[in-house]
């Protein structure tokens with residue numbers, strides 16, 4: 266599909282669009298100007314297509330194109346329709362009734378990672394996520410499961426019925442843990458037997474990190490070390506807790522070491538991002554309600570005792586910080602707004618609090634840092650992780666080329682758009698290797714897995730890299746417990 270762009274003239278000044286198209290056609294003879302805040306019905310596909318989309322947001326785009334260089338799909342394809350500007354224009358045309366919402370349009374919107382790098386780059390403050398997400402929900406309402414129908418039944422089962430549950434993930438990973446611990450996985454690999462697995466299973470296997478033993482069950486309340494500086498609640502996540510249990514353990518201990526009393530609510534659930542990004546709004550709202558209850562956001566007095574809700578997963582953090590929007594027209598709106606107001610990414614929180622005492626054990630590594638999209642772009646947190654890492658004795662942090670460009674992980678993107686995910690993952694791994702770093706840090710489970718996979722593919726003749734969350738590095742520097750996954754020269 267080719268997209269012919271409007272001129273840079275502001276669309277608000279037009280009585281007809283600058284491309285010569287007729288003014289927007291609205292159902293019921295409504296006029297667009299002067300009432301931008303109401304819902305704008307999609308013209309194709311009947312009454313089911315009614316996203317809660319504020320058309321004013323679409324008009325915010327002045328088509329300057331300053332976002333295109335930051336868009337991973339545009340960088341890869343060079344196709345205007347795969348750029349933020351192109352996608353906004355496609356959605357606008359559909360909303361105005363000048364373009365049918367056909368498979369071609371859907372394909373360009375599906376290829377979007379919703380990484381929101383375009384929001385960071387946009388000087389006009391276009392809220393791309395606020396446009397894309399309701400639009401995708403409308404597409405899903407028109408054809409339920411459309412976005413994930415390319416997935417096989419078992420993949421959908423994994424995505425929606427296993428991944429959002431901590432215990433199910435741990436059970437599912439038990440055989441993989443056993444294969445890794447016994448060394449059988451390496452033997453099967455050397456014999457070429459793992460190549461007999463279906464391609465998607467091979468991809469998932471390649472993404473598995475070296476699985477550490479799970480920390481088990483931590484007490485519901487962990488006391489602060491020294492004088493209490495804050496009282497925080499810890500959000501554990503679901504997939505991350507099973508795949509990288511050491512990071513949740515390190516987060517809890519690091520907070521304690523920095524004078525925080527840590528409450529771990531036992532009834533907490535998945536943040537809902539897996540469902541929400543697959544346009545499954547109902548289950549996402551259900552999980553949000555569960556978390557509001559688990560963290561006592563529906564009990565204002567009890568909730569007042571909590572200074573912050575801490576998460577170490579960028580994807581979860583972005584979702585938790587959006588609960589007010591997700592539940593805004595439900596009876597849970599007030600509790601959701603209360604909950605959201607206290608959510609802090611662990612880097613953001615520790616940076617504000619100040620590392621006290623400072624880390625004391627050295628980590629003599631050359632390291633680099635990848636900006637997880639949901640931290641850098643969705644939460645606008647870039648400096649805090651770097652500043653924290655810089656406080657680790659003897660750690661040398663070197664810049665990563667294109668550190669802000671998505672690595673291709675993006676939730677279930679690896680399953681729904683495997684080709685683009687692979688291209689972006691390969692690009693990221695090449696940049697990481699070009700730095701000569703011995704360690705790569707990033708604050709999101711999806712990025713950790715994606716980068717692990719693509720480094721493995723490229724790294725056959727290069728030294729091993731430690732791929733870890735910044736919190737893992739910080740906890741190592743606090744505890745002096747050097748993990749087995751560190752490069753050999755550390756031992």
Ligand code: SF4
Pocket residue numbers: 325326327328329330331332333349350353383386387388389390391
């Ligand atoms: S989204 Fe922003 S940066 Fe991109 S074309 Fe529109 S106004 Fe320009």
Ligand code: SF4
Pocket residue numbers: 335336337338339347348349352376377378379380381382383384393
């Ligand atoms: S969200 Fe990411 S992939 Fe989608 S248009 Fe914006 S920059 Fe491109």
